[in-house]
Amino acid sequence: MDTQAWTFTLVGLSFALYIGIAIASRASSTRDFYVAGKGVSPAANGMATAADWMSAASFISMAGLISFLGYDGSVYLMGWTGGYVLLALLLAPYLRKFGQFTVPDFVGDRYYSQTARIVAVICAIFVSFTYVAGQMRGVGIVFSRFLEVDITYGVLIGMGLVFFYAVLGGMKGITYTQVAQFCVLIFAYLVPAIFISLMVTDSLVPQIGFGSADNTSGEYLLDRLNGLHAELGFASYTDGSKSKWDIFAITAALMVGTAGLPHVIIRFFTVPRVKDARISAGWALVFIALLYTAAPAVAVFARTNLLNTVSGQNYADMPEWFHTWEDTGLIAHHDWNGDGRIQYTGPHSDVRNELTIDRDIMVLANPEIAGLPAWVIGLVAAGGLAAALSTAAGLLLVVSSAISHDLLKRSLRPQITEAGELRAARISAALAVVVAGYLGIHPPGFVAEVVAFAFGLAASSFFPVLILGIFWKRMNREGAILGMTTGLLFTAAYIVYFKFINPESSHSDAWWFGISPEGIGTVGMLINFAVSTVVSLLTPPPPASIRQLVEDIRIPQGAEAVSEIHS
């Protein structure tokens, strides 16, 4: 079979599996729909969390980014895993004990304020939509490249599938499909990584392979790559070129942002006990680490293979994959000096660079560059789709519960019946799918910029309010509202200024303390903490019932009792 036949078969089989699971796990109550009846086992929840968390960006883009950034790419590796330590230690067990359905639930109840609840709802919806647009775009790209389907139809097929299992099954359907999607995506990621590791270094484990010796020259792979980089005028691969404080700030913003993302937090409401919330964060990180520790290895293999294949070679001798990607516009060659060869050089070289490569194609093109069999390429397509669809479904659920639960049930129409709320949840999930699909087909030109926005926003708005709400009994309504608002406005203003109003000036001289818009969420978070603390101390303490609530969520005992009262 050729590549395309394999791709159709593997993608088709994986879709059939997701639909089968969705039919088997329909939701029959709002409890099923929002939190899967709180009956998910910790290991399954860990896998579902991992699939929920690892998006098209993790699967398709991350290794490519690291491949071009070298050491600087570490911000994504540490940032997107370290946040789970904060989640497990500082948030998950207490929010589970609190026993509600959503993040705005906690903010609204802990700060005894509808205003706080509404601010939280708006943040949750904004962050989730930002994200989901990127996922739908990822679906479209995979479809158009591997199945040669128009992007629009690709997005429509993806929408149809997510519609089917998110609207029908709610959190219950999503959780069990995500378990399957995790298995598909991790298999699809590790198989080519292991293949290439064996080809390049003789090591079966990619995580060890990229620190081993190259099996042709016997030189260490990283030394060889640094040598190639120096020769071609790129910055040293293992040293990077960003400033230390910028790396620090971006890593912190991504970590804290991860811990503040509503679609991740909501997963810890689905397990039966506080104990299970703690351990499922651990399982989630194990499953995430499988991909995140393989990614830097894939990055090194891809970079070395790419340089060896293209640098200084005749354009006429380029393999087929080079021209296929050229057709999509993601690889471009311009023979400036007219010698028929490809000069691929970095900023420190005297020779003019003739090749531009889109970073996003590295993972997808890697198996072809390495000459792996056709079925591996089909597998990577199925994995990329699993990553994009699982994240999209999780995000859509946050949007739907924010509308039907936080906005309708808890704010506008408290008298709504269980059946009515479930219907509202389904309708809002359906509407959210349509909006997400529209954004996928007509993407705003700034999807990548907006993702930095989403993390900065989550870090500077939710995180301090959640942490102080649990660890400081004196924290009150006034502090929370003002803290969230100032943190949010500061971060938003900084990002909007450098990304949209005045992008030409966005370089390290103009940035405050040399911190880029990607890392400014860290400063926003510190401002939020400071404002919350000062304002809380200057205004009356929270009522006794709230202090009792905080005492209560700190003790695991009686978790079921609490959630029964609330639901």
Added chain:
Amino acid sequence: MTQARNHRAYWRANLRLLALLLLIWFFVSFGCGILWVDTLNQIRIPGTGFPLGFWFAQQGSIWVFVVLIFVYVWRMNRLDHQFGVSEE
């Protein structure tokens, strides 16, 4: 011991554990992976091509994060029983 005092003691033990684990969390990622990365890069992990700081930033910190969470779960379950606040 009254229940309120017992709960306070449990909470203090919890905070001590958190402080220790978060210190390690900060040390391996922001410390070894970022602040001292240049110094640590002078050292090679024996038998491999990894400069130590680079390895912490792209591999080591992630594995330590995983271990930290499991240590936390294990110690917390023990604390829960010790102070009689567990769910069973």
